[in-house]
Amino acid sequence: MPRTALRICPLCEATCGLTLTIEGTTVTGARGDRDDVFSRGFICPKGASFGALDADPDRLRTPLVRRDGVLREATWEEAYDAIAAAVPALVREHGAQAVGVVLGNPNVHTMAGALYPPLLLKALGTRNLFTASTLDQMPKHVSSGLLFGDPFAIPVPDLERTDFLLLLGANPVESNGSLCTAPDFPGLLKALRARGGKLVVVDPRRTRTARLADRHLAPRPGSDALLLAALAHTLLAEGLAVPGPLAEHTEGLGELGTALASFTPEAVAPACDLPATEIRALARELAAAPTAAVYGRIGSCTVEYGTLASWLVDVLNILTGNLDRPGGALFPLPAAGPRPRPAGPGKGFAMGRWHSRVSGHPEVKSELPTAALAEEIETPGEGRIRALIAIAANPVLSAPDGRRLDGALAGLDFMVSVDPYLNETSRHAHVVLPPPPPSQSAHHDFAFNGFAIRNQVRYTRPAVPLEADRLDECEIHARLVLAVSGMHGAAAPSAVDETAIQATLRKETADPHSPLHGEDPARLAGLLTGETGPERRLDLMLRLGPYGDRFGSEPHAEAAAEVRPGASGRGTDGAPEGGLGLERVLAHPHGIDLGPMRPRLPSVLRTRSGRIELLPDPIAAELPRLRAALAERPAALVLVGRRHLRSNNSWLHNVPALVGGSNRCTLQVHPHDADRLGLTDGGRARITADGGALDVPVEITDSVRSGVVSLPHGWGHDRAGSRLSVAAADPGVNVNQLLDGTRLDPLSGTAVLNGFPVELTPLP
Ligand code: SF4
8 A cells, every 4th residue: 555754855955845655665656745834735846756766776775895996886884894994094194184075965955964074074184175065155155154254144035025036146946946945936936926026037048037027137147246236336326225223233334335336337237238227227126125135046156256246135135124124135043053142243254264285275164165176186295185085976067177077086095975876976986885765864954944934844754764785874974974083893873973962962051151051961962852863963953943942941932032023933833933852843744834034133143243244354355356347358158057947966867757858958049149150959069168168969049148158067977987877868068067177256266157258169
């Protein structure tokens, strides 16, 4: 008899609740969970393919260990023996920096990816950390760190209540949102318009999101920072900047006008290729809206002035008084996140505490640019990366110049991949540790609840029991921590979790401001519930979190420092919001709604001044570079990426239902450019840029503006030694091969993946 089980979807940031149909141990269907407190039944084609992804025959079933140059199936014991024999010895001989760690995007979609990499990095003691952030959203972390003192204090547009939404470089109808966790983002955009609100989309492509908009502006790619600066300038120059109550928490308002003086609409219009009148009109409309939110995503981040654009998004929210107010952009308060602290000065946000060895890139958020990984492996000298641990990461496809990285990885002394597939990157590993299919893992979203448009908490236990020859994903990580620490065989994996629990409780009980000050950590640890180490850690985080029960010391103390009049104090399940712990969450399998986002200033601020620092020094120092861009002659042709509803990154290209049809790796070219260059629809062209050339099929469409071509990311599955049979059948080309890794947004170290110059020639 088929049965059903609940599972939070791990395939994009929307975190929809799914109801899985299971026959035996096989997931045979997936539909939206209508009772899910957050997603209310929404599902997209990716979620509906959960069963196919779960049962993909190309998934590795056992670890692989390289012997005589060949990856062969091995036992878990053999795999960890190999790691324990290699990594500690290498660190002893060459030092901690000889080991690099790469964390890929799917890490943030698993519990293991949230709980264990910090412990792994601590055990290794390396500063050579590279993640998907420097190929994606790092500019936003930097701007939040500088403005608010906390790189994770990212304001989220209040989609359910706003009257005006300005979207830049985002296509949530296809992606379902990013740094804005909102199941059924398309439905929320339609609801905004249905209630009389306005949607403005800024994108060089007429995306499906742009087609929903009241107004679509298609500027030259990479010019978002200039456009945003001109909007801010107009607000300031026309007396439309009305921060309201934000003014008392903000410093630098006076200096901002001078800093942005040269960015008039007329000055930026040629670079943006938009009429100045249109820019001015947009600024006035934004100011006049009863509430409004400005939101910029990947197209405004992975560009040359990504951090400035990310900063200006929030500058506009502040100048219009829309930051931290309902209908504007607010800071979520996740249940397993830190408890709000009293307002006051914090430590601030530091960057450049160390630099990369070869090119001297400053660290940001303890990370180095992923674009610099290859040179850190290849370049001889002290501190060279000789061993790499890649977790859910495929930088050969996701980082610039994969061919160079391919060569560099092949020269490593040792490499571990935690990955369910033998893909373009893991094929270089000496040991591959495959996590089980997602149906066999528990799930709580540690990352995305911090960006959710509604506070809520959900947890799903494994929908299907772990197969006999598998290891739980959290145990894979815990055993990896032990192996690199020289503790393989000397301690049980649960010791890793218990050590983390003890460390947290020791810190908490030593904090004079904590209601648990002076308590016995061992007694509190004994009160934790949960069947596994990760469950006990989740219980701890929930109990210490903003809605937690504090082990009974402060029952129902829900976010007391931040609750404002009007907060209901009750979830939609009718239960009081406070007093959370794992048991209570388990009693609500469809989740507990914790209410809409609420104002959180000033307690969210961790700057040294304790205020919003509107014009921080690193930003002020970067503005002259943006000013210089006003005089630059734009390239005749630039490239942007694109997203498809049935895709996410490279790892979703191996499911037959998710590829094919319109999800193809084609180069989209505007008819005018095609005419000018002699290209034909369905023909082929050679595209050339800094890093190399690619031969691509041409798709002529006026959905992309002239002067811009578009090629999707995550393709290029044609490397020998990978085991991705569906993806290899239609491999496409890897767009990042056009880059040599030298184009970076300097403040964040993020690779410029959009808006870089290219040349096109027709092929016979
Ligand atoms: S929108 Fe995202 S989370 Fe929701 S079903 Fe689709 S892939 Fe899963």
